[in-house]
Amino acid sequence: MNLLKMDDLTNHEINELLNQAQSFKEEKQKVNLNGLVGALLFYEPSTRTKLSFEMACHKLGIKLLSFSKETSSVSKGESLYDTVKTIEALGADFIVIRHPEKRYFEQLTDLNIPIINGGDGTGEHPTQSLLDLMTIKESFNQFDQLQVAICGDIKHSRVAKSNAYALSRLGANIRLVAKEKWQDEQLPFPYIDMDQAALDSDVLMLLRVQKERHGGVSYDQQSYLEQFGLTIKREQMMKDNSIIMHPAPVNRGVEIDSSLVESPRSKIFEQMNNGVFIRQAIITNCLQKGGAFHENSDSECQ
Numbered sequence: 396m397n398l399l400k401m402d403d404l405t406n407h408e409i410n411e412l413l414n415q416a417q418s419f420k421e422e423k424q425k426v427n428l429n430g431l432v433g434a435l436l437f438y439e440p441s442t443r444t445k446l447s448f449e450m451a452c453h454k455l456g457i458k459l460l461s462f463s464k465e466t467s468s469v470s471k472g473e474s475l476y477d478t479v480k481t482i483e484a485l486g487a488d489f490i491v492i493r494h495p496e497k498r499y500f501e502q503l504t505d506l507n508i509p510i511i512n513g514g515d516g517t518g519e520h521p522t523q524s525l526l527d528l529m530t531i532k533e534s535f536n537q538f539d540q541l542q543v544a545i546c547g548d549i550k551h552s553r554v555a556k557s558n559a560y561a562l563s564r565l566g567a568n569i570r571l572v573a574k575e576k577w578q579d580e581q582l583p584f585p586y587i588d589m590d591q592a593a594l595d596s597d598v599l600m601l602l603r604v605q606k607e608r609h610g611g612v613s614y615d616q617q618s619y620l621e622q623f624g625l626t627i628k629r630e631q632m633m634k635d636n637s638i639i640m641h642p643a644p645v646n647r648g649v650e651i652d653s654s655l656v657e658s659p660r661s662k663i664f665e666q667m668n669n670g671v672f673i674r675q676a677i678i679t680n681c682l683q684k685g686g687a688f689h690e691n692s693d694s695e696c697q
């Protein structure tokens with residue numbers, strides 16, 4: 396079965412994955428998938444997602460095929476479909492794909508190999524969303540009624556979309572912060588200013604400014620921090636138990652004052668740590684026939 400977008404999961408399935416990831420983290424559960432082989436196809440750069448899938452595979456006993464866009468036949472023009480079909484023919488058991496094209500997976504529906512989406516352009520990033528949910532649950536033990544502000548380059552962020560919809564249906568109250576040209580009016584959530592977000596949020600979720608998707612148009616980094624970033628002054632306005640999140644990589648001094656990245660209320664490195672356990676849980680479920688993920692009539696779950 397596949398995990399392509401957060402809508403592939405019911406709320407119950409999300410909670411099951413979070414519980415399983417927590418039991419991996421607390422070493423209450425061990426799963427041995429020795430003998431299975433995976434492939435990580437990253438057509439866009441990655442540190443956290445790729446390496447935490449590698450770490451998760453190490454922990455599960457799964458071996459990985461090596462692949463790079465630059466040294467593979469992708470550089471000779473081979474299509475995504477033919478590349479995935481080849482990896483399926485070689486006998487791999489699952490593939491993780493990150494690709495710049497939104498909903499790239501719609502061209503792969505004829506294939507039988509399980510696919511885990513490691514990020515599709517400005518579309519979705521479901522495995523990041525699940526590790527974010529795990530981190531929030533660790534802090535608050537619930538989603539219902541939580542005040543969540545998602546702040547930054549909303550328009551180009553796949554993390555914003557996966558998290559906004561998933562957290563909303565889990566009961567959180569979602570507000571967005573973005574400069575006008577980085578707002579996404581298709582998202583059905585209100586925009587507020589950064590001072591209000593700092594003042595009343597339980598979760599202040601910052602996003603990376605995605606320069607690579609701006610078509611060469613620049614912005615003023617210093618005024619961005621003052622208007623839309625988390626400054627020291629705004630951090631001091633936050634409620635006692637509120638947390639700071641960021642999917643990283645962080646543009647220090649742009650989305651957040653550099654000194655706050657490792658501050659007591661920052662969960663940024665805890666998010667990365669949780670990424671390993673959530674990906675162990677996702678792989679385990681994707682490889683189990685009849686596992687946790689349901690089959691949506693309009694999804695590619697198999």
Ligand code: CP
Nearest residue numbers: 441442443444642643
């Ligand atoms: N958060 C995230 O997806 O980071 P990488 O781009 O480094 O994988």
